[in-house]
Amino acid sequence: MNWIKVLGKFTLSTLRGLGEAGVFLIKGFSWAFIPPLKFHRFIKQIQFIGVNSTLIVVLTGAFTGMVLGIQGYYSLNKFGAEALLGPAVALSLIRELGPVISALMITGRAGSALTAEIGIMRISEQIDALEVMALNPFRYLVVPNFLAGIISFPLLASIFNVIGIYGGYLVGVKLLGVSAGGYFGEMRSFVDMQDIFDGLYKSLSFGVIMTWICCYKGYNAGYGAEGVSKATTQAVVTSSVLILVWDYFLTSVMF
């Protein structure tokens, strides 16, 4: 009967963890609507999550678009439909790869650092110090990150899409000989505004997921360097998995 005990303990602790994470999200959002906003910190986090992730997003966007250009050409060429390479690349990026890959890249770059920063603040009693000063740690540490994530993710996904489309153009048009007019012209016929909006909604929700999980894990980091490193790993893995799972649900509902 020992395994029943272990299973019960695991289930209870998982449920407790989920409940605590849910409460954390609700608290974070509630404080986002209660002024004053820590504007300086908010701008700093936009810089940290958004601006500083631009290079990595541009790089991954370019190579993703280029690979899509090669693979798309290879597949479409079999049906003699290589003229549709432009819409194929654009739709893949705008509806799916742009939001998802950019979110995973930002999570790897900024999410891990976010968890580590808040985790170190937790173990070095800086969060306790805020509380003792009768200041709300959510207002200083969580709300600016939530808002910065919500703003940065869609913008970075848009940059990813644009660069990716030009990466596909470079390979498809300049290297493989697809007509330039066809590449962009067909895109106009096949890509709707709704596709663009759906992609942006996705990346906005990914922004919430990343900042929520990374702040939560950092805020509840265990003791010492080991606690912070564990929290950082868990934050990146959980955020990435949740982004992919949530992406599937959203895609099922939206398309």
Add this chain to the structure above:
Amino acid sequence: MMIDVINLHKSFNGFPVLKGISLQVEKGGILALIGKSGYGKSVFLKHIVGLLKGDQGKVLINGEDIGTSKGTALEKLRKKFGFLFQGGALFDSLNIFDNVAFPLREKTRMKETEIRDKVFFELEQVGLQGSENKYPAEISGGMKKRAAFARSLILDPEIMLFDEPTTGLDPIIANTIHTLIKNTHERLTFTGIIVTHEIPKIFSIVQKVAMLNDGVIIAQGTPQEIQASPHPLVQQFIAGGIEIA
């Protein structure tokens, strides 16, 4: 009583750390809480300021139970406190000036020029004039403690809590910190609790001493009463303290 702790119990994962602690500190008095490391002294201190809630018992601050206070009532109580954390708990991303100015900027409507004057005054009191532009990572442990002390004093708290203010510091810096506490107490007449191992040095600063062992207070009284205590653990602790000192 400014601080009145009544039968405080606290367990972590079923392991009891505090087993019914009762302590009082009068307004303007300072209590030294001594005891072996890892026996819950810091945990006790965090209950006083409401960072931890007891499983049983009460912590009354000027008659109000901080353990059950929430929202604005808790905020109002916490405004009475200054807390010197063991590691200082300075904000890494701010320099010393901004760290000390932080409570003033967040909790008062003072003008920047007034804040500047007050911060420089407190930094001078703790001997950190000229270091205001340095970041916590760039200064020594003793300087961190002094900067954190200045920050905790900046709002002229009614109650000061010190969590091992001299641990890890050399004897000269430790003496400086003790002198700072004594002088500041004379200047602000705060009520205080000092968690420390620094005996008998601390006896000249405090009016009352309590010894925590295995989750209970085994002795309390004036420094003279504690030194004369027949309790073997108290005597062992004091003798150990004298040997080390």
